[in-house]
Every structure is written in structure tokens, then in C-alpha cells.
Amino acid sequence: xxxxxxxxxxxxxxxxxxxxxxxxxxxxxxxxxxxxxxxxxxxxxxxxxxxxxxxxxxxxxxxxxxxxxxxxxxxxxxxxxxxxxxxxxxxxxxxxxxxxxxxxxxxxxxxxxxxxxxxxxxxxxxxxxxxxxxxxxxxxxxxxxxxxxxxxxxxxxxxxxxxxxxxxxxxxxxxxxxxxxxxxxxxxxxxxxxxxxxxxxxxxxxxxxxxxxxxxxxxxxxxxxxxxxxxxxxxxxxxxxxxxxxxxxxxxxxxxxxxxxxxxxxxxxxxxxxxxxxxxxxxxxxxxxxxxxxxxxxxxxxxxxxxxxxxxxxxxxxxxxxxxxxxxxxxxxxxxxxxxxxxxxxxxxxxxxxxxxxxxxxxxxxxxxxxxxxxxxxxxxxxxxxxxxxxxxxxxxxxxxxxxxxxxxxxxxxxxxxxxxxxxxxxxxxxxxxxxxxxxxxxxxxxxxxxxxxxxxxxxxxxxxxxxxxxxxxxxxxxxxxxxxxxxxxxxxxxxxxxxxxxxxxxxxxxxxxxxxxxxxxxxxxxxxxxxxxxxxxxxxxxxxxxx
Amino acid sequence: xxxxxxxxxxxxxxxxxxxxxxxxxxxxxxxxxxxxxxxxxxxxxxxxxxxxxxxxxxxxxxxxxxxxxxxxxxxxxxxxxxxxxxxxxxxxxxxxxx
Numbered sequence: 001x002x003x004x005x006x007x008x009x010x011x012x013x014x015x016x017x018x019x020x021x022x023x024x025x026x027x028x029x030x031x032x033x034x035x036x037x038x039x040x041x042x043x044x045x046x047x048x049x050x051x052x053x054x055x056x057x058x059x060x061x062x063x064x065x066x067x068x069x070x071x072x073x074x075x076x077x078x079x080x081x082x083x084x085x086x087x088x089x090x091x092x093x094x095x096x097x098x099x100x101x102x103x104x105x106x107x108x109x110x111x112x113x114x115x116x117x118x119x120x121x122x123x124x125x126x127x128x129x130x131x132x133x134x135x136x137x138x139x140x141x142x143x144x145x146x147x148x149x150x151x152x153x154x155x156x157x158x159x160x161x162x163x164x165x166x167x168x169x170x171x172x173x174x175x176x177x178x179x180x181x182x183x184x185x186x187x188x189x190x191x192x193x194x195x196x197x198x199x200x201x202x203x204x205x206x207x208x209x210x211x212x213x214x215x216x217x218x219x220x221x222x223x224x225x226x227x228x229x230x231x232x233x234x235x236x237x238x239x240x241x242x243x244x245x246x247x248x249x250x251x252x253x254x255x256x257x258x259x260x261x262x263x264x265x266x267x268x269x270x271x272x273x274x275x276x277x278x279x280x281x282x283x284x285x286x287x288x289x290x291x292x293x294x295x296x297x298x299x300x301x302x303x304x305x306x307x308x309x310x311x312x313x314x315x316x317x318x319x320x321x322x323x324x325x326x327x328x329x330x331x332x333x334x335x336x337x338x339x340x341x342x343x344x345x346x347x348x349x350x351x352x353x354x355x356x357x358x359x360x361x362x363x364x365x366x367x368x369x370x371x372x373x374x375x376x377x378x379x380x381x382x383x384x385x386x387x388x389x390x391x392x393x394x395x396x397x398x399x400x401x402x403x404x405x406x407x408x409x410x411x412x413x414x415x416x417x418x419x420x421x422x423x424x425x426x427x428x429x430x431x432x433x434x435x436x437x438x439x440x441x442x443x444x445x446x447x448x449x450x451x452x453x454x455x456x457x458x459x460x461x462x463x464x465x466x467x468x469x470x471x472x473x474x475x476x477x478x479x480x481x482x483x484x485x486x487x488x489x490x491x492x493x494x495x496x497x498x499x500x501x502x503x504x505x506x507x508x509x510x511x512x513x514x515x516x517x518x519x520x521x522x523x524x525x526x527x528x529x530x531x532x533x534x535x536x537x538x539x540x541x542x543x544x545x546x547x548x
Numbered sequence: 549x550x551x552x553x554x555x556x557x558x559x560x561x562x563x564x565x566x567x568x569x570x571x572x573x574x575x576x577x578x579x580x581x582x583x584x585x586x587x588x589x590x591x592x593x594x595x596x597x598x599x600x601x602x603x604x605x606x607x608x609x610x611x612x613x614x615x616x617x618x619x620x621x622x623x624x625x626x627x628x629x630x631x632x633x634x635x636x637x638x639x640x641x642x643x644x645x646x
Contacts, residue, residue: 084631103638254601
């Protein structure tokens, strides 16, 4: 029977991270995945990622996937695709099903489980009609299969997944009729919400889907407002002519294989539900079986990748490929990186829950949590929004230039007002005019005297939250530059409707520049000229429809 | 999760693989089957192709709502190999030798 040193199950970011690090230090690795391509969800991610330089922030997800595959290949990781793990049997023998027709048995000295997450379902009358699908399924259709699931989409859930996929559906050419959110505020990042709202997509907070109607497939969606106890309020129903309803209400860790392998599971609602507990080396309660990525708690790709790398070095160290001192150093480095990603108001409940996993592994009472809770809370100013904030609110933040500076001429305007782990704008500025200190989750601070309004930061911002305002474009007109990622691009000299942050038409504007330079990586920077009074209002143009 | 009107769930399917409706799940809970495992055996919900990957979370929500039990105390059913459907002639290909 074949015996490998390390079997990694799941070739998404966590599994690739584990396989890469373990083989970097000398372990022989077999990486298996049930799909016909490696990369997990990475190749569906066409947007620029958040994070810091070491996380390749500002790079699009599929490009990160390509780099990881290249690295895995150069390190000699063996990847077996269309390979399902059927079970871990007696005497720790693992049974694999290859291409649905071949059984293989093997033994592994160590196993890393990186089986990812499963999208949660939401049941409502009509949810089994064709046209109702998970948001992830819609994303696979548009970004992998290049097929539009429908033309008029209703998105259920305003977390980052719902917001990002709504944006990508717009990019693919669909109309998004609205996003419903049962909570009283937008649950994902405001910058993601900003992208779809500038395109005119309404977000209905305190709303849920009531029913999908249609004879053979979805023809209409009925949404309804919720009261404070989440009960539907009769008479508030709205009918939307949707042909597709996408469900994006969170994920569960895909824990079945871990459970079957005998790993102890515990319930962490902040991280998606039941998951295998692990120690700070990512080792589960079953010795020799390690856990990484969404399986150990639903987060995002960067955290999954770093957790995978951490599991990889732990395996390499346990096999004797890394000495203790070096392992300690590397481990600390990865924990620092993970702590950074879990900083800020959005990461804070996850950070607490992650500590809970490790302390429940150590069978310690989770008594210190309260203290840590307070410490973390003190470092965060969680502010969630129902809608795009007013201009006055934006102006209170350190990225918005003062009125006197705006009147002096071209200057960056950073509308990034939530503490999220992201900093590519700092490196993009050639004049060191943007600072993010002391944490990666701190808000960007604009040194408006150093800023020359060159606009190098605009395309670098994964949140598309940076604009350049040029008050002195001409005697009557100002110029406003903004990022734009829809095809077809507008042409210089064209006249379009300028829209505000909520996508509402403000005034007709003229396109004066379309900058598509290569290092903007497909984010065009459009400059428009308009009346001076709109300098703090207009932030984009109406999306140009292909068939227009 | 928004609460459901019990009257509104007669034709709402919860387990798509076995086509088990919400009313059948609620009826089983009223009869005293209050775990995911018991409901599976009573109604077949979770016995199909996907092995409960989709419906077990929905069933957990319904059990929690009707019994008042905490979700963390409503365990998933025991997972058994094979994790995925496999043809018997393929399953019989290999024999574990010492």
C-alpha cells in the first residue's frame, strides 16, 4: 500500500498553503481535490483582494491562485484531481475515489484537512424553483462557466460574499434589482456596498425574502420588512420582477470528513457552526490530523492561506524537517499575520472565537475571554451603516481632504471609513502622502499637503474608495477621477449621466480621460468634467449597458 | 433567522434529495423526534445524495425553534463512509490486506 508523508485534502488556499510549506521544508506531499481544477474558490475571485503586501493585497484572487499553483508545482507537490476521500478506515487507511471509477487505498503519516465551507441554505416558499441558487453557484456560472444565471437578480444577504457577487453579476451584464438584508445594517464592508450602490443597486435592510413565485422557474420575488424581533410585518411586501434569486446567508464549515476521522467538534456560531477544535499548531484532537481554512472557521482566503501555511510548517516540524527554534520563529510570524487579518471591528468576533477554539482544545475554561474581549473592543470602533453615509460623515474621516485643500487643485479623496485589514494605497503613493498606522486595520490618513493628486492610488484600492478631485480643471469645471470596471469603457468626449454615491443621477458629465494603463490591472480610471458644485457629489457614471 | 409562520410551510421542501417538507419535519418533532438523527430515521431527511449537507442546518434551526434547545446541543448525525456515493463494483475493487 502506498504511504505518503502528508496527505492534504482540499486544494483551495488553505490546502495549497499547507502543501507548499510542508514541501518547502522537505516533506513529500500528496494534495487531493474532488474538483477537476485546483484552487478551490480562488479562481472565481476576479476582484482585487484586501490585506497587506505579504498577502499580495491589491492582486486579483485568480492571480493569487495562479501564483500558488506555480509555487506548488516548483516545490514538487503531487496534485491528484477529481479525487474524493471516501473515508478514513480501520488502521488509519484512507480510501480515495479517483475519477469516480478507481478506488485507491493509502496511508499517510500526517493529514491536513482543508475541506472548506458549504454555503448555508435558506428555505422559503418557492426556494426549490429553478432560478433560486446559492450566490457561490451564480459566481461559478459567471466567472468559470461564463454563463449569466439570469438577467434580473435578487441577492439575499449583504455580507461580503453577497456584495462582491452582486458586483460581479453587474460586471457580467446582469441587473441586480436589490440586495435584502435581515439585519438592521449592511453586514459586509461599506466599500463593497459602495461599489454596487454607485451602480444603482438598492440595499433593503430589515428585509427578507418571503417567497419565490413562478410556474416553471422564478418569475417574481416577494420581499417583506422585518420588525425588531425578525417577524415579517404584514403589508410591507414588495414584488420584484426577478428571474434569479441568489442566497448568500453565510457558510458552514464542511466538517463531515473531520467528524468521520474522529476529530472532536464544537459549536462556534461566529465561525459558521460545528468545527473541529485544534491547538495553536492547527492540530486537531486526533493526533496527526491538522485543520486549516474555512473548515476551522469561516473567514476569507487570506486567513485560510496563512492557516494552511501554519499547518504546513507544523507538519514539517513534527516530521523533523524544521528544528524547534526555527519552527517557533515561523509559527510566531504566522500568528502575527493572522492576528493582523483578524484585527479591526470586522475581525474581532472571529478573533475571540478563534481563541475560544484553542482554549477549548486545552480544555481550559474560557475565563480570560472577557478580559480579551474588552481589550479588543477598546481597539475597535465598530460602526455599521444602513446606507451610504452623508457627505458630512465622510468629511469627518482622515482621508477626506479639507475644503481649502480641495480648492488648491488636484487631491486624493479617500472614502474608506471602516477599519478593515487593507493597505495597498500606502505603497501605491509615490509621495508618501497616505499613512495607515499603527495597525493595518487603521483608517487611511491623507497628508493633503504631500498629495499631488496624481491618482496612482485610485486603481490600487480593492475597495474602489479613492477618488481624485481637481477643483481647478477649468474656470467653470472641475474634474473628478474614479475607478471603473465595467465593459464597455466610456470614450473620451462621450457624455454620460454622473451619479452620486447612491447611484442617483446628478448631472450630465463629459468624459475627459480614460486611463487603462497595464499596472492598473484592468481597473480603468475615468476622469469626468462637471460643474464645480458637484465636486463632493458625483462619484461615478451610470453603467453603460452592452446593448445600448 | 426570520421566524416562520407555521401555516406557511406545508409545501416548503427542506430536504431536497428526499423531498421532505417542512410540515413533515415539524410533525416528526411534535411526535417527539427531536434530534437530527431521529428525524432522519423517521422522515428520511438527510438520507439522500448530499447526505444532509444542505438540510441538516435547516433542520437544526427548526428543532431549536420548536423545542427551545440550544443549537450547539443539537448534534449532526454520525458521519459514515463512504462520504460520497460510489458504485458498488468500484467499492469492491480493493481489499485491505495486512
